Amino acid sequence: MSAERANPSPRRRPVPPHDQRLSAFDSELVDRIRAAGNVWRIEGGEIFLPRAFGFCRGVKRALASLEETCDRHRRTGKRIFLLGQIIHNPWVNDYFRQRGVQLLSNEQRQRVEEHVRADDCAVIPAFGVPLEIEQHLRATGCEVVDTSCGDVRRLWLWAERAVRDGFAVLVFGKADHDETVVTKSRLAAAGGSYVVANSLDQVRCLCELIVSRADGERFRAAFGPQATNAGSLDAFQRLAQVSQTTMLYSDTMKVRQIVHEAFVRAVGQSGADERLQFQPTVCHATQDRQAAAVELCAAGPDLVLVVGGFQSSNTRNLYRLASEYARAYFIEDAEAFRTAGRLHTIDLETEKPVEVSDWLPARRPLRVGILAGASSPEIVVGQVLQKLADLLRA
Ligand code: SF4
Known part of the structure; x- marks a missing residue:
């Protein structure tokens, strides 16, 4: 038997209807509010849900696939390993x-072969x-269940094609985010150069370096080894742009504009079009929730609470959006209310958990919006x- 046949590609199992597999994550209260037009009128105020929130198609598919794997191997007794968080939500x-x-x-997971044996099952989140981990995983000969989202795989395919067409790739995202870590590994494996920019200021900085043909030292000082695999800017004179799937769509379009304007200034309109x-690549679910x-x-709600894992990129961006419009707080779950009068949240500047007081305005009735990320x-x-x-009624 050839090595390829002994270690087949990860199988993408047909997933049964999501609602049959995901009942553990449901809420009767949310169902009732949704049926009532996404408004819950109570003594003390009104609570609003947006028209789109919570699990996206990709997350539902991943969770249903893992549920099915758990059910199946409860019977076989096979050990199941998850190669990283299935999604960014602690619950x-x-x-x-x-x-x-x-x-x-x-x-x-960097040493996956030390943990996973041939008779185990490994689940890709x-x-x-990263490609090198997937290769080590396949070499173990174990069963592999791949739950990676189709929108993420489309991003990889497009970026790899751009590399084959002779472009370096700008990824607008967070260099240490799980999805972008994989994107980087695939671009490197395709022989491409990449740079990751996490903010519009970083994109402006990159453009200035590219059009001024700055030397490699300046480039590496601005973008460290986690953000780029290139030693110089030579490859970046032809630039393909993608975004992590969960970035703000409005920012992604600004990135396009910033890069385009910089190239037009440097090489003219036709030069920019060519280069x-x-x-x-911000996915449809992310755009819709935003x-x-x-x-x-x-x-015009009096208050907005954004619910989701503190590590969740799409939820963090919902919080940033909400903060532009309203008094907003980011919480992980109902444990956020555990201290009377105080709210457990996170400071996204310092990445430190914080407790805030005076978060709940005293006046009644109060209008509160609730947002929830795709995870x-x-x-x-x-x-x-x-x-x-309960707090509004008290
Ligand atoms: S947020 Fe988008 S990319 Fe991420 S799992 Fe959902 S559909 Fe896929």
């Missing part, structure tokens, strides 16, 4: 730990895994809604 990862899934840390490629969040926030389970949203309603 969901804890749920699968309780189902017996062993979650490998980033350090452990929704973000994918630039752009693919709007648009729905803006609609809710623009309606936020409705059961957690429901618990937040219930606790908030």
